[in-house]
Amino acid sequence: MGTLTSPRMLTVVVIVLNYLFLGTTLATAQPERVVDPNWTIPRTPDDQPDLQGMWGNKTLTPMERPDAVEGKAFLTDEEMAAINHQRVVDEQVRDDAPAQRYSAGGNVGGYGSYWLDSGDTVLSTGQTSLIVDPPNGLAPIKPWALEAKAYNLAHNGDHYQHMSVWDRCLSRGVPGSMLPAGYNNAYRIVQTPDYIAIQHEMIHDVRIIPLFDKPFIGEGIRQWMGDARAHWDGDVLVVETKNFHNRGWIASSAAGARLKGIPTSKALHVVERFRRVSADTIIWTVTIEDPNVYTRPWTISMPLTAEPDYQIFEYACHEGNYAVPNALSGQRTIDSRAESTKE
Numbered sequence: 001m002g003t004l005t006s007p008r009m010l011t012v013v014v015i016v017l018n019y020l021f022l023g024t025t026l027a028t029a030q031p032e033r034v035v036d037p038n039w040t041i042p043r044t045p046d047d048q049p050d051l052q053g054m055w056g057n058k059t060l061t062p063m064e065r066p067d068a069v070e071g072k073a074f075l076t077d078e079e080m081a082a083i084n085h086q087r088v089v090d091e092q093v094r095d096d097a098p099a100q101r102y103s104a105g106g107n108v109g110g111y112g113s114y115w116l117d118s119g120d121t122v123l124s125t126g127q128t129s130l131i132v133d134p135p136n137g138l139a140p141i142k143p144w145a146l147e148a149k150a151y152n153l154a155h156n157g158d159h160y161q162h163m164s165v166w167d168r169c170l171s172r173g174v175p176g177s178m179l180p181a182g183y184n185n186a187y188r189i190v191q192t193p194d195y196i197a198i199q200h201e202m203i204h205d206v207r208i209i210p211l212f213d214k215p216f217i218g219e220g221i222r223q224w225m226g227d228a229r230a231h232w233d234g235d236v237l238v239v240e241t242k243n244f245h246n247r248g249w250i251a252s253s254a255a256g257a258r259l260k261g262i263p264t265s266k267a268l269h270v271v272e273r274f275r276r277v278s279a280d281t282i283i284w285t286v287t288i289e290d291p292n293v294y295t296r297p298w299t300i301s302m303p304l305t306a307e308p309d310y311q312i313f314e315y316a317c318h319e320g321n322y323a324v325p326n327a328l329s330g331q332r333t334i335d336s337r338a339e340s341t342k343e
Contacts, residue, residue, distance in 0.1 A: 036278035046193040055304035058119030058185040065129035065137025075126040133299040140295040149261035157331025166252035169317035171224035173248040181253035204315040237274040265292035280306035
């Protein structure tokens with residue numbers, strides 16, 4: 001689930017975009033439209049920029065730029081309003097006909113929209129994709145990585161190692177833990193003079209990142225979330241993460257579109273930047289470099305929006321999680337039926 005994950009939602013937005021952009025010249029890019037020029041960033045007692053609080057990033061904006069807006073990096077205010085309105089209309093239609101979701105042939109295993117929290121609006125920046133570099137808004141994935149993703153999908157029921165690292169309750173990794181999904185899109189940031197901690201609601205990972213000059217761990221130690229170090233570049237927090245192993249995925253939510261299931265390698269190097277631009281907005285930017293998987297480095301950017309009243313509850317992923325054994329046992333049943341048919 002997540003940003004434009006259902007075929008119906010994607011179709012609706014593409015139709016709206018086509019209607020809006022037909023015969024329209026490129027809109028003026030407004031990357032700084034969320035910056036408050038009259039706002040002064042608050043500071044902690046040790047004079048660091050204060051990033052603390054609860055932040056969220058649920059959104060309708062897709063990971064990659066749709067064909068309907070090829071060459072268009074930003075939406076106008078009118079275009080943003082039209083897409084947001086269409087989302088409300090579409091949700092109302094679906095909620096008014098709940099029986100249709102559970103009719104014969106329907107998605108009886110899926111959540112109704114009221115169980116989800118994937119967002120009702122596009123990003124406040126107006127960008128047409130989360131990926132901002134390359135300029136075409138598309139991830140520069142090498143063919144072998146797409147083939148590996150397709151193989152795992154085709155063999156999902158053969159072995160747990162082909163299944164999503166999220167389904168297996170392991171980790172969403174970095175930057176996967178910061179990417180929007182269908183729900184649980186919240187992040188708590190806490191600072192001390194020497195550390196910054198980021199709590200991720202989904203799979204409850206907590207990154208505790210040194211802010212002082214501490215060497216990275218040795219290259220022989222590889223981790224799901226990598227090894228991170230942070231420093232201040234002026235008022236921008238820069239977090240560099242490396243020492244990943246090669247068992248993760250760059251994205252595990254359907255909101256990642258083509259990125260879901262793309263493997264990581266030991267060469268993965270991630271650099272995040274947190275820039276607070278107003279009382280309720282942090283611009284989060286991440287550059288991903290993995291020459292084994294991508295043809296060039298690429299960048300995602302999005303605002304994190306303050307949600308001071310949001311509550312994070314325990315994400316007990318393993319408790320009652322029968323997804324893995326049920327999927328594998330179900331495939332064994334399918335396999336046995338196929339064998340009996342041959343006989």
